[in-house]
Amino acid sequence: MFLTTVNLAKAKSNHGDPTRRLSPVRTVLVQMMSAAGTGYFFNTKRNRLKDKMVIRKHDPLVNKHVLFFEKRKIRSI
DSSP states (O other): OHHHHHHHHHHHOOTTOTTSOOOOOOEEEEEEEETTSSOOEEEEEEETTSOOOEEEEEETTTTEEEEEEEEEEEEEO
16 A cells, blocks of 8 residues: 555656656546445546546445446545
8 A cells, every 4th residue: 555655656746857747647536426325335536538427336235236426536646
């Protein structure tokens, strides 16, 4: 876990050169909430330029496949 955090921080840095531009963020981490109303959610990543996601996936609390809607953006990756 720690190495991933270090790698992400290193990828976003401009290596001390203030004139060097950072690469644009292409993906965002989003929270997907179950439409069944159980409160079950999971996090996934998606392309920043795409529309909000809707996925059909298994909800273990109702033991069925339900739609999951994008609730909120957690952070840029």
